[in-house]
Amino acid sequence: MELLRSRGIPVWVMEPVRGGKLARLDEKYEKQLKALRPEESIASWAFRFLTGIKDVTVILSGMSDMAQVEDNLKTFSQDKPLDEKERELLLGIAAEMSARNTLPCTACRYCTSYCPKGLDIPELIKLYNEHVFTGGGFLAPMAISSLAEDKRPSACIGCRSCEKVCPQGIKISEMMKKFTQALQG
Numbered sequence: 228m229e230l231l232r233s234r235g236i237p238v239w240v241m242e243p244v245r246g247g248k249l250a251r252l253d254e255k256y257e258k259q260l261k262a263l264r265p266e267e268s269i270a271s272w273a274f275r276f277l278t279g280i281k282d283v284t285v286i287l288s289g290m291s292d293m294a295q296v297e298d299n300l301k302t303f304s305q306d307k308p309l310d311e312k313e314r315e316l317l318l319g320i321a322a323e324m325s326a327r328n329t330l331p332c333t334a335c336r337y338c339t340s341y342c343p344k345g346l347d348i349p350e351l352i353k354l355y356n357e358h359v360f361t362g363g364g365f366l367a368p369m370a371i372s373s374l375a376e377d378k379r380p381s382a383c384i385g386c387r388s389c390e391k392v393c394p395q396g397i398k399i400s401e402m403m404k405k406f407t408q409a410l411q412g
């Protein structure tokens with residue numbers, strides 16, 4: 228990102244509220260956030276987090292009704308960056324939410340040299356996690372479609388060589404199959 232910035236290239240963030248997934252959270256999380264910022268919407272937390280990242284120059288938020296437009300205008304009309312306590316709370320909630328359905332790949336890449344198909348396994352798991360977390364957003368399908376066909380999850384032959392060396396015990400071949408089916412659906 229720093230390189231892009233130093234070249235004057237804007238860093239855009241798409242789907243800042245992950246297709247609406249971050250605009251509504253579990254009641255217990257919403258209560259925690261509302262306790263700190265009772266006047267602000269849940270969606271505003273995603274924007275405030277992003278505006279605190281200096282490299283981000285453009286935030287592209289899709290809006291589907293006037294209430295969302297008005298809420299976003301309200302958020303961006305005031306510069307109210309998250310403080311350290313708020314940031315920590317938000318990251319803690321994000322970690323809990325991510326751990327629920329996503330796979331705990333650490334991107335150690337121990338597995339990649341064992342794949343006879345040369346798949347970028349950690350990158351595909353990252354996209355799978357994105358897809359699961361957003362309940363099927365467009366970012367992961369778009370990223371997968373930009374790959375050569377022989378580098379997509381569908382190219383996995385289920386040999387499980389990768390699984391023998393994964394310290395996280397991830398069932399990679401199952402993930403590839405599920406991801407392929409999800410992308411077709």
Ligand code: SF4
Pocket residue numbers: 341342343344345346348382383384385386387388389390399400403
């Ligand atoms: S199971 Fe799939 S991802 Fe794992 S090594 Fe075999 S082809 Fe590669």
Ligand code: SF4
Pocket residue numbers: 331332333334335336337338339348349352392393394395396397399
């Ligand atoms: S070995 Fe496991 S944790 Fe490491 S990159 Fe591969 S899938 Fe992820």
